Amino acid sequence: MIRKFISRLLGRKPSGPCVIPHARHGIRREAVSNGSRRVVETLQDNGYQAFVVGGAVRDLLAGIRPKDFDVATSATPEQVRQCFRRARIIGRRFQIVHVTMGQETVEVTTFRGHHGQQDTPRAQTDDQGRVLRDNVFGSQKEDAARRDFTVNALYYDPVTETVTDYHQGLADLERKTLRMIGHPATRYREDPVRMLRAVRLAAKLDFSIDAETLRPLGELAGLIENVPPSRLFDEMLKLLSSGHALKCLRSLRAEGLHHGLLPLLDVIVEQPQGERFVTLALENTDRRVREGRPISPGFLFATLLWNEVLIQWEALKAGGERPLPAFYQAMDEVLGAQAEKLAITRRVASDIKDIWALQPRFETRSGKRPHGMLEKPRFKAGLDFLLMRAESGEVDAALAQWWSDFLDADGETRAAMLLAQAPDTQKKRRRRKRKPAADATDAVEAAEATDSASAATAAATECP
Ligand code: ATP
Numbered sequence: 001m002i003r004k005f006i007s008r009l010l011g012r013k014p015s016g017p018c019v020i021p022h023a024r025h026g027i028r029r030e031a032v033s034n035g036s037r038r039v040v041e042t043l044q045d046n047g048y049q050a051f052v053v054g055g056a057v058r059d060l061l062a063g064i065r066p067k068d069f070d071v072a073t074s075a076t077p078e079q080v081r082q083c084f085r086r087a088r089i090i091g092r093r094f095q096i097v098h099v100t101m102g103q104e105t106v107e108v109t110t111f112r113g114h115h116g117q118q119d120t121p122r123a124q125t126d127d128q129g130r131v132l133r134d135n136v137f138g139s140q141k142e143d144a145a146r147r148d149f150t151v152n153a154l155y156y157d158p159v160t161e162t163v164t165d166y167h168q169g170l171a172d173l174e175r176k177t178l179r180m181i182g183h184p185a186t187r188y189r190e191d192p193v194r195m196l197r198a199v200r201l202a203a204k205l206d207f208s209i210d211a212e213t214l215r216p217l218g219e220l221a222g223l224i225e226n227v228p229p230s231r232l233f234d235e236m237l238k239l240l241s242s243g244h245a246l247k248c249l250r251s252l253r254a255e256g257l258h259h260g261l262l263p264l265l266d267v268i269v270e271q272p273q274g275e276r277f278v279t280l281a282l283e284n285t286d287r288r289v290r291e292g293r294p295i296s297p298g299f300l301f302a303t304l305l306w307n308e309v310l311i312q313w314e315a316l317k318a319g320g321e322r323p324l325p326a327f328y329q330a331m332d333e334v335l336g337a338q339a340e341k342l343a344i345t346r347r348v349a350s351d352i353k354d355i356w357a358l359q360p361r362f363e364t365r366s367g368k369r370p371h372g373m374l375e376k377p378r379f380k381a382g383l384d385f386l387l388m389r390a391e392s393g394e395v396d397a398a399l400a401q402w403w404s405d406f407l408d409a410d411g412e413t414r415a416a417m418l419l420a421q422a423p424d425t426q427k428k429r430r431r432r433k434r435k436p437a438a439d440a441t442d443a444v445e446a447a448e449a450t451d452s453a454s455a456a457t458a459a460a461t462e463c464p
């Protein structure tokens with residue numbers, strides 16, 4: 001009786017959702033994007049249920065600007081497609097519709113069924129409980145139940161300005177708590193990526209993870225290994241580009257989740273040298289994201305895996321391999337080991353290699369090479385990488401400074417810089433050859449006359 005009374009007071013039908021009015025939640029319809037609003041209105045005009053859902057509602061309530069606005073509806077993908085002029089069905093695990101509204105593309109998803117119930121077919125799972133296929137349509141209530149966290153299961157209707165809440169998501173949001181819907185361990189088994197999402201969203205929202213939701217993480221961390229590598233790569237990239245990468249990686253480590261992600265990350269973060277470097281790289285990335293500047297996945301993964309390359313390189317050299325072949329072999333081995341777990345795309349892998357391959361070459365500061373270096377496609381990224389290595393104390397700061405100066409210098413200064421770095425024997429020979437020229441300025445001019453200091457050095461070497 002009392003419960004019924006409270007439910008009525010909260011606008012909740014017995015065993016139904018809570019329908020929260022604007023006065024309580026505060027989201028104005030202007031806060032959602034034009035495109036998503038028009039999509040919802042059109043679907044409702046056609047007799048379907050439709051709401052803005054998921055991360056957008058959560059972020060609006062938390063005072064964060066949403067990345068995008070997704071819509072959930074009772075219409076099937078085909079019915080959605082028929083409501084709009086520019087709509088495309090995208091089919092992967094579950095069909096969704098991309099509706100284009102002006103510049104905006106709105107992702108529209110049909111309510112998903114809560115598999116495993118009596119009147120719906122059981123979702124196909126692997127022997128660890130991971131859901132392989134779950135393409136069953138359902139009601140809004142079922143759709144809410146199969147979302148991951150309570151704060152992600154809120155449905156906003158811009159027409160009535162109400163929020164529909166089946167799992168007390170609004171209360172959790174106000175308590176700044178991330179809580180799994182249903183039985184946490186089962187939900188993680190169904191989809192181990194939810195463990196990574198828990199860590200990422202808690203960091204992004206600055207929420208704590210509810211104790212029951214947190215508890216299974218340590219025990220189930222190993223299930224991440226079953227996640228297809230391409231999905232893991234996408235999720236890892238989301239995490240690293242969230243603007244809270246450092247915090248996320250620290251939580252992953254605390255929960256023992258980092259092993260399955262980047263198998264070598266545990267080695268990296270446990271080495272003092274590596275830790276400093278990875279921390280700097282992540283701080284740098286987070287700063288860039290927060291300032292709205294682009295980040296390069298290649299650069300990011302290159303930093304995370306660098307220490308492992310160094311370890312492998314040293315081991316190969318100690319085994320008698322020559323330095324450069326050993327370096328290339330170390331690069332391939334490290335990337336190969338990651339590829340098994342994390343489908344690093346070919347383009348990203350090639351960027352990583354380009355950045356790494358420049359590093360030993362930075363050691364050469366005389367001859368023709370430095371000029372050639374400036375022409376390399378990833379030179380700037382390679383130099384940023386070198387600067388970070390210097391900042392972490394791995395290489396001499398003077399080396400990184402020299403390259404920064406070399407990049408900024410004009411031709412004359414570059415030639416002088418190269419000459420200053422040339423081995424003494426070369427300098428002596430050079431001086432002998434240019435006997436009448438008394439000072440350094442003459443030497444630089446001579447170098448310039450042959451277009452580069454390296455060419456001048458080469459010429460000097462040939463002199464009797
Ligand atoms: P963000 O976009 O900020 O990264 P998000 O929660 O919006 O976070 P999306 O991947 O855009 O993440 O997912 C949209 C919604 O789909 C989520 O809010 C959640 O309701 C649901 N969802 C996403 N991934 C899962 C999952 N693995 N299990 C259950 N529900 C999920």
Ligand code: MG
Pocket residue numbers: 054055056067068
């Ligand atoms: Mg989202």
